Every structure is written in C-alpha cells, then in structure tokens.
Amino acid sequence: MLTSSVQAMAAGFPDKPVNLVIWSGAGGALDTYGRKLGELLNKETGWTVNIQNRPGGSGAVGVSTVMAQPADGYNILVLTGTLTFGIAQGLIPFKIDDLRLLRAMQAEPSSLAVAKDSKLNSVKDFVDYMKDHPNGLRVGGHAPAGFHQYVLYQLMKMGGFESGWIPHDASGKVPLAILGHHIDAAMMTPSSGLEQVMNGDIKLLGITTDKRSDYFPDVPTFKEQGYDIVDSVWRGVAVKGGTSDDVVNDIQAALDKVTASQEWKDFQTNQKQESPDLKEAEFTALAKKQLEGQTQFLKDAGLAN
Numbered sequence: 001m002l003t004s005s006v007q008a009m010a011a012g013f014p015d016k017p018v019n020l021v022i023w024s025g026a027g028g029a030l031d032t033y034g035r036k037l038g039e040l041l042n043k044e045t046g047w048t049v050n051i052q053n054r055p056g057g058s059g060a061v062g063v064s065t066v067m068a069q070p071a072d073g074y075n076i077l078v079l080t081g082t083l084t085f086g087i088a089q090g091l092i093p094f095k096i097d098d099l100r101l102l103r104a105m106q107a108e109p110s111s112l113a114v115a116k117d118s119k120l121n122s123v124k125d126f127v128d129y130m131k132d133h134p135n136g137l138r139v140g141g142h143a144p145a146g147f148h149q150y151v152l153y154q155l156m157k158m159g160g161f162e163s164g165w166i167p168h169d170a171s172g173k174v175p176l177a178i179l180g181h182h183i184d185a186a187m188m189t190p191s192s193g194l195e196q197v198m199n200g201d202i203k204l205l206g207i208t209t210d211k212r213s214d215y216f217p218d219v220p221t222f223k224e225q226g227y228d229i230v231d232s233v234w235r236g237v238a239v240k241g242g243t244s245d246d247v248v249n250d251i252q253a254a255l256d257k258v259t260a261s262q263e264w265k266d267f268q269t270n271q272k273q274e275s276p277d278l279k280e281a282e283f284t285a286l287a288k289k290q291l292e293g294q295t296q297f298l299k300d301a302g303l304a305n
Contacts, residue, residue, distance in 0.1 A: 013250035017048040022078040023062025025055040027172030029191045033106055033235050034078035036267050044257040055169050058086040058143050071242035081233040082146035084291040089304050096287050100243055103255050104236040104278040108189045109208040110151040115178050116201050123206040123225045130161035137184040140166030141174055145303050147233040148187035154229050191271050215272035
C-alpha cells in the first residue's frame with residue numbers, strides 16, 4: 001500500500017487528459033497561442049491535451065465552461081487581457097478572484113491597420129479624416145469594449161473625433177474584414193494578420209509600443225506621431241479558483257518546461273510576441289490594476305454603470 005501511495009504521489013498531475021479551453025474562435029492570435037501551448041505541453045511534458053474553442057460573450061462562454069467544472073486543474077482557461085473589460089462591463093459574471101491567474105505568457109501591442117490600397121498613411125491621416133468626416137470610416141476590431149476599442153477611445157479623446165466600432169468575435173476575422181473591405185480600418189494586434197502585414201497586404205499606420213518595435217521597426221509608434229498611447233494586451237492561462245496549490249505547482253512546472261524550450265522561443269519570435277512570463281502573484285496584481293483603470297474608461301464612455 002505504501003508503495004502504491006508513493007507511486008501515486010510521484011506520478012503527480014495529470015493522470016488523465018487536460019483540456020485547454022480557448023475562449024475565442026479558431027484562427028486568431030489567441031487560438032494560435034493556445035494550440036502551440038497544447039502542442040508543447042504534450043511534447044515537453046508528455047501530457048495529453050485536448051483543445052476546446054469556446055468563443056462568445058467576450059470571453060464569458062470560456063470562463064463559464066471552466067467554472068462549471070471541478071477545481072482540479074484539468075480545465076485550463078486560455079484567455080486574454082480583455083478579461084478585465086468583460087468583468088467591468090458585467091459581460092463576464094465572475095470576479096478576478098474566482099480564477100487563479102497562473103501565467104501571462106505573451107504580450108502584444110495594438111496597431112492601427114488599413115488595407116494596402118488605403119489613402120491613409122499615418123495615424124494623423126486617420127485622425128484628420130475622422131475629424132473632417134465624423135464616423136466617416138468603418139472601424140472595427142476584436143470584441144466589443146475590449147482592449148482595442150479602449151485604444152481607439154484614447155485616440156478619439158486625444159484627436160477630438162468620433163468613431164463607431166464594429167466588433168468581431170475572433171481576432172482572425174479582423175484582417176479578413178480589412179482585406180474584404182468590410183471595414184476601412186482596424187485596431188488589432190499585428191499577429192492577428194501577421195502574414196498579411198508581412199507581405200504588405202495590410203499596412204500598419206502606428207503601434208502602441210513605447211519605442212519602435214524590433215519586430216516592426218518601420219512602423220512609427222503612436223507616441224512619436226503625437227498621441228501618447230502606450231499599451232499592450234496579454235495572453236495567458238488560468239484555472240478555477242480553489243484549485244489546490246499542489247496542482248497549480250505541477251501546472252507551473254509544466255509551463256516552465258514549455259517556456260524554456262527552443263521551440264517556444266522560436267514561436268514567440270516568429271509570432272512577433274513579447275514574453276512577460278508573469279507568474280501568479282504578478283499576473284493577478286496586473287489584472288487588478290487594469291480592471292481599476294478600465295472600469296473608469298468604460299464609465300466615462302457610458303459603457304458601464
């Protein structure tokens with residue numbers, strides 16, 4: 001009996017397949033990250049990983065899927081920084097403390113993007129056009145009242161113009177909408193349409209980094225164009241609150257193996273991603289700070305009570 005107990009303890013977590021619940025649809029930046037994470041968890045740790053896309057409700061469907069399961073670590077939520085926007089608006093009917101935010105693994109700025117045949121060539125061109133033609137361009141991006149609309153809101157305040165917002169339920173649909181001329185401009189993470197950005201079908205008018213990105217050195221920052229907007233959106237993983245420390249530690253150890261692998265490092269470079277690698281305490285503190293600031297933005301914009 002003692003031998004069996006020791007073997008069970010040595011086996012650790014997991015002893016059955018693990019679900020990665022990606023709260024967006026297939027094809028976008030979050031899905032790409034989640035699928036690579038699942039692949040490397042299998043390769044680096046021997047886990048059996050099932051990918052489940054659960055889009056909808058600005059992340060609420062994915063969160064609810066995980067919250068409906070036991071707090072045992074077998075359902076890991078793959079989520080983005082729009083978590084705090086959804087909570088602030090009441091779209092996600094949970095609190096940050098209902099989850100254990102385990103690791104922020106990617107960070108990426110927003111960018112103002114247009115099709116290559118657009119007459120707009122700078123953020124100033126966009127602002128000037130919108131000032132002369134209020135709501136004159138169809139502008140969109142991923143999710144209603146999320147990170148990218150927040151960036152647009154800040155630009156509207158600084159530039160003194162008005163704009164609508166056409167939300168898309170998966171980030172991968174945004175570059176397709178640009179290419180199909182269903183929208184005239186988008187706020188989006190560059191990786192959402194990385195192939196189209198790199199081949200020139202989509203041009204970036206500005207990026208929300210503090211200094212020019214090493215990945216996109218030819219794209220001027222919003223800041224250098226006179227609009228002091230510096231922000232990024234994280235992507236990471238969480239489990240249901242109440243999951244034991246032992247299980248969380250096993251998951252963290254597995255994530256360490258992933259992030260230490262050369263394949264992960266190459267993936268991050270190829271996807272033009274920063275690697276914040278924030279663990280639970282720092283990650284949770286960041287999310288709570290963002291929730292506070294974004295709640296005020298939503299109130300000012302009339303999008304939350």
